[in-house]
Amino acid sequence: MKPKTIFWLVGENSGDLHAELVLAALQKQRPDLIHTGIGGPRMQKHGLKPLYPFERFAVMGFVEVLKHLPFFLRVQKDIKDNFAANKPDLVILVDYPGLNMRIARLASLQGIPVLYFICPQFWAWKQERVHQLRRFTSLVACILPFETPLLASHGVKSQYVGHPIAEEIKLDLDRDSFAKKYGLDPRKKWLGFFPGSRNNEIAKMLPVFLEAAKKWGNQSYELLFSQAANLDKSNYNRILSGFPDSKLITGNNYEMMRYCDLLVCTSGTVTLESAFLGTPLLICYKASLISYLIGRFFVRINRIGLPNIILNKDLLPELIQHDMNPEAIFERGNQILCKDELNRKIRNELQQLQSILSDKRSSIEMPKLILELLGDAD
Numbered sequence: 001m002k003p004k005t006i007f008w009l010v011g012e013n014s015g016d017l018h019a020e021l022v023l024a025a026l027q028k029q030r031p032d033l034i035h036t037g038i039g040g041p042r043m044q045k046h047g048l049k050p051l052y053p054f055e056r057f058a059v060m061g062f063v064e065v066l067k068h069l070p071f072f073l074r075v076q077k078d079i080k081d082n083f084a085a086n087k088p089d090l091v092i093l094v095d096y097p098g099l100n101m102r103i104a105r106l107a108s109l110q111g112i113p114v115l116y117f118i119c120p121q122f123w124a125w126k127q128e129r130v131h132q133l134r135r136f137t138s139l140v141a142c143i144l145p146f147e148t149p150l151l152a153s154h155g156v157k158s159q160y161v162g163h164p165i166a167e168e169i170k171l172d173l174d175r176d177s178f179a180k181k182y183g184l185d186p187r188k189k190w191l192g193f194f195p196g197s198r199n200n201e202i203a204k205m206l207p208v209f210l211e212a213a214k215k216w217g218n219q220s221y222e223l224l225f226s227q228a229a230n231l232d233k234s235n236y237n238r239i240l241s242g243f244p245d246s247k248l249i250t251g252n253n254y255e256m257m258r259y260c261d262l263l264v265c266t267s268g269t270v271t272l273e274s275a276f277l278g279t280p281l282l283i284c285y286k287a288s289l290i291s292y293l294i295g296r297f298f299v300r301i302n303r304i305g306l307p308n309i310i311l312n313k314d315l316l317p318e319l320i321q322h323d324m325n326p327e328a329i330f331e332r333g334n335q336i337l338c339k340d341e342l343n344r345k346i347r348n349e350l351q352q353l354q355s356i357l358s359d360k361r362s363s364i365e366m367p368k369l370i371l372e373l374l375g376d377a378d
Helices: 013-029 062-066 069-087 097-109 127-134 149-155 177-180 201-216 233-240 253-261 267-277 289-298 305-312 326-338 341-359 362-374
Strands: 005-010 035-037 089-095 114-115 139-142 158-160 187-192 221-226 246-249 262-266 279-283 318-320
Touching: 005 013, 005 221, 013 089, 013 114, 013 362, 062 253, 062 262, 069 097, 089 097, 089 362, 097 127, 114 149, 114 362, 139 149, 139 362, 149 158, 177 253, 187 201, 187 253, 201 221, 201 233, 201 262, 201 279, 221 253, 233 326, 253 267, 262 267, 262 326, 267 279, 267 305, 267 341, 279 326, 289 318, 305 341, 318 326, 326 341
Parallel strands: 005 035, 005 089, 089 114, 114 139, 139 158, 187 221, 187 262, 221 246, 262 279, 279 318
Antiparallel strands: none
C-alpha cells in the first residue's frame, strides 16, 4: 500500500520551531508517512523534503513582500503543479497567511484536506480571511484559546491545541552557569535586547536598541544582545563594534529571557516567550513608512503585543514606529526597573499568562487531528 504524503508549508523560523514539535511527535507514531513541502532546518531534521531554500521565505512587511512578489507567484504556480502531479493526502499550513491562504484555496479546489495550524490573525486585520478559512480548510488548529469561539461564530471548524511554547521552552543552564558561559557579572542587573530574526528587522531595530543600551552603559548593568542563529554574525559585530560594554548572546535564548531583569524585544514570538517565562519587557516595532501607514489603515486592534492581546490589558509597554526611540525605551524601561510595585504587578500578571497557555499540549493534540484527517485515527 502506497505511503501517505503530507505537504507542509512553513515560511518562517517561529513556524519551523512550532511545526518541529508536531512533526517529531507524529514521526514517533507514524514513521511511514512521507513529508514534503516548505519548511526549515528543524523540520528537515525530522524528515521533511524541502522544495525550496527556506531562507527565501523570511520576508515581512507590505513593501518587502511586494519586492519579492515574482518569487512568491512562481512558488504558488509550482505548488499548484505539484498538487496536480503528486496529490498529497493532507496539506498542513502553518501560520504565514500571505501565501498559505492562497495555497489553502488551491488544495481545497483539488479536493485535498487542509489543516491550518496557527490561525491567521483575522481578529486583528484582514477579517475576510475568516470566510476563506470556512471555505477552504477542513480544520483550523488554534494556539490562542480565544480564537475558537470567534471561529465558531463564523462557522469555521476549529480546535484549540495549546500553545507550542509551553513545550518548547526549556532551560539548560542556571543563572550562574549562564553567567559563566558568557562572561557576565552575576551581581549586576541584566538587560536583554532581542532585535529580531530577519535581516530587515535587524537593520531597523538593532541601531535603536544599541543607542538605548548606551544610556544604561555607565550604570551597574550587563547589556545582552541576542543574535538569531540564522543571521550573519558580522552584521552584529559591525553595529556593536563601537560599544564594548555589550555582550553578544548567540544561544541560550530562553536563559537570557528568564534571567534578565528587563527585556527589550521586537514584536513577534519572542515577546510571548519572554512573557511566558515571567520577565517584564518592552514590545517594540518599526516598519517602513509605507508599511506602517498601510498597517494603520487595516489593523483593527489597539494592541500589537500577543501577551497584551491574550491578557486583554495594556500590561507591557508597546513602543511603535516614532515612539520606538532610544529615549522612550530608556524611560519606560527604567520605570519597570525602578518601581518595585509596577515590577511585581507585571510579574504577577505574567504568571496568569503561563497558566492560560499551558493547559494543552500541541505535540499531543496535533497528531490526533492529523491522523483523523488522514483517516488513520485509532
